[in-house]
Amino acid sequence: MQRLATQPGEVIDRSRPLPFTWNGKPHRGFAGDTIASALAADGVRIFARSMKYHRPRGLLTADYWDPNAFVQVGSDPNVRAGHRLLEAGMDVSAQNVWPSLEYDIKAANGLVGRFLTAGFYYKTFMKPARLWPVYERVLAQFAPGGTVDYDSAHEYFDKRYTHPDVLVAGGGPAGMASAIAAADAGASVMLVEHEHDLGGYLRWGDGAQRELADDLRASCDAHDGIEVLRNATVTGRYEDNWCAVVQRDHPHAVERLIKARAKTLVVAPGLIERPYVFAGNDKPGVLLSGAARRLMNLYAVKPGQRAVVLTANADGDRTVTDLERVGVDVARVVDARAGATVVAAHGGAKAVESVELSDGSSVDADLLVTAVGWTAPTSLLNLAGDRPVYDPQAARFFSDRVPDNIVVTGGLAGDGSAAELVEHGRATGELAARRAAVVAHTLQRLTSRAAPVADDTAQSMPPDDRSPLTRDAHPELFRSSTHGIVDYSEDVGSKDLVAAATEGYDSVELIKRFTTATMGPAQGKLETVNTVAVLAEARGETIAEVGTTVWRPPFAPVTLGALGGRIFEPVRVSSIQPWHEAHGARPILAGQWVRPEHYGDPEGEVRNVRGNVGIIDVTPLGKLDLRGPDVAKLLAHLYTNKWAKLPVGGVRYGVMCAEDGVVMDDGVTGRLGDEHYLMTTTSSGAAGVWEWAENWLQTEHPDWQVHITPVTTAFTSINVAGPNSRELVSRLTAIDLDSDAFGYMQVRRGEIAGAEGCFMWRIGFTGELSYELHVPSGYGLAVWEALLEQGADLGVAPFGLEAQRIMRLEKGHFIVGQDTDGLTRMPTVGLNPLIKLDKPDFAGKVELREAVEDDTLPRLVAIQPDDPDIVPVEASQIVRAGTNEILGRITSSRRSPTLGRSICLGQVAPEAAAPGTTLTVVLTTGQRISAKVMEHHAHFDPDGERQRV
């Protein structure tokens, strides 16, 4: 191959030479070249080695679908050389060859090729199973593909959602005409073209065809109603025309995945030329006619010196003309329409040297061009439920039935001159726009926020009134009298398919999976029809009888980066977070919340709370504002205890169970007014409890008048705990904090540190005298800082989540989800007095009625290891002494700085729950230790004297 003089339709810019390297050697191409065209122009004929037999491979299609032109570009593996545009300085190399592309030692596989037929791996490496790890390591050495650079930079991928009236998949003549007609009719249009420019086959056509392409392209680019995406692919069509589009060249992202909800989808991908199966059909120098014409007319590359052309259609004839124009000696034109064909391509290992024909002759040639028909890429239609039907007269598949919101045009719909395709495209665009208008009308009618429509009556879809395209007769040419490669990506030959069919894999879906034909990077674009044809021949049936496989998305491979897109991982922070960060808090992620785990010394924080006063940011505590005359009814239904008599200013603890009696949340609720309550939930349970409550209101009790408003972050919540807490809080508020005026489990509203709209309640998760302040969040940080300032002489210091967890464990308070699990019913946690079975109804009542009598349920107990220095990790098993019989597990464990020893909570079988029982705990080391069941859940201050002062 060599670079030609300037060609009339070439897309390369000869004023911009681009240096690059190929396997370490310098080369030069031009702007506009693909990697493949630049290499071809510089005389390169071998681009890769085949997957299994490592046979030398040259260009076949010279475009995106070329199965033989995957290369490594810098740290980028598996780059499609037939598509990726050349850039200056590219470091391009062949993949998976050793020691070199020209002399690949793995080509020895070809010598044992007859043993490597379909199913070889399945059959050979099944036994003995114990050797599979060895097999795996060896096979990995033969895996195809490039090299991943794990140190390469994480690049920016992006996502976008859009809602065009009409999405046109394919920018050939019919697609462009559709887009223009739809936009002229007022539709918003997104036109997606797989290649680098619009035009389809017109781009490498004659002068008149290029002129037509230029006109249509200019109209598309200039039309305000058309958004043109080049080098982009509609990779999938899903329910209601939800279409995935991968945009490969975007100035701000490596790739962008566009999720387009199209009102109408126009499918116009054109046709993909099909290879011919014969001996030697994968030798470098065997090209499809489209590839030869693209090389000559787009990239000014002379594809060979002396050619044989096998033609069954007008495209093959045009290729002959083009080859002769650029000076290729066309030694023989083999006209398949007259019954002639090619039998084999012969030559050395690396190139075609002669071509054997069906008339018995042999022609010396370094180039064999085939033009034997097309594959209809019906993938997007398959995804809409269409099952394509084979037409033997046209030798290709056509769509059968598609939904009203899909319209087909171009080669998928039929044949015709460029003008006829454009005319069909226009009619298609007009129809697509009319149908999109009906969808838009329906959406607007049914969406309250949408702009009102003039006519509010339902409209029906316009019928398809287009004149259909004709279908040209075409000979059925799939395999010659010899066997050759069917799937170039997977190295599957027609002989493999016949053997598989003989073994009984005689369904097209089975043979596909057994041989892996159509499962390589080309995903059936080149090989599906030939696979079906070879199978049909082997079964003695027609192609129509065999049918075809169902194409699934994606239509073209999608990178994981594009699928990931921008990574949205919301985090939540309280208004005090800037202070925490500035003061060295170690962050911990609790759900979406970033919280301070500690400020350097969690045990010191505990001691300070026990001895002085500490403050902790508990903003994530779920908070629901409840208003209405029926709130008490709702609370009584959600919680197991009673609520009717809770006075204004009172606070009550409650446990919430699911209908199976399993504990789902707990918290306190305060009554702020006659019909106004504030419920708190666990931090992780806030959203679930809201949904749970709304579910009861909206389904079982729509008659109850209750409004629930989540206000978790309306308030910054600060727990002030410790013996000095009363003194500290009193310095910031006029609320009377005397224990007679403001007792335990009561709530007061007022001003704190100048902030209006606050409330506080006396509760005690830490076991100390404590006040939980709820401050409007805009003032949260100010109040936090005021507490620290005003409490300096009282020893105030912040404490984090870890200190809080230690103190609650010292007090024996359980945490839902930590000390309970998805099977923990309420009697297990020891709160039976809160189960009021005399209430008319509440969530979980039926189950709990049984559960309270069930003496087999596990019990939550306080546990202390006999060795005070051993802290069993949480989830350590508790077993029956001397056996492995599991009796329970440790649910929480810490070292208590207050008691100077290890403390735990755990769930145990009832027979092991009595105070004083000695338990055996299995540590992660396997060591067994003894531990005692304590009398109370609380390891410290079991009577609660400290919190009630």
Add this chain to the structure above:
Amino acid sequence: MSEPTTPLVFASAVTAVPSPDIGDAALVLSDRSAVAKWVVRAGAETNAARTLPRFGTSERAGDVLVAGSRPGEWLMLGAPEPVADRVAAVDTAGHVSLVDLTHSRAMFRLAGAQAPHLLEKVCSLDWTDAMMPDGAVVSAFVAKVTCDIVRRDDAGTRGYLLLSDRSSAQYLFDALVDAGSEFAVAVGPPKVGV
């Protein structure tokens, strides 16, 4: 008992450094979190429900924007005093509740012709005039954060008010700035207004 000493100033949930010169930037994102925000809940049978805008639409009267954010739920947004007056004027006969969410929500204004293109990167909704005309109200995930969104054009400039939970506000603001980088989004000064 000592007197409160804290000098209180409403602190936004967002640390946003205004762009040095937004000039005639085609796209401007600004913090409006200090706007007063109340939610009104009212049963369909109440006078309040009958007089407030229908779900999915909004009305602006003076300095107060009233948005029908959900069936039976409205947001009242604006400077604190006008909003307080508007809230006070709500007919509370029947099952009606009024909750101040000023501190619960953050609010941003995204304005400029490119605003829909930015939103297309972070939200799956259809931003065309047909489906989201001026005044339309919708709830949606924006960069995976639940938001109430009001289309609010100003003097011919397309604009959107985005209300999110306060705790996610900084994350959301940063996500919007990141998404807007390809459109040269500028950060405008904070403002109290709708």
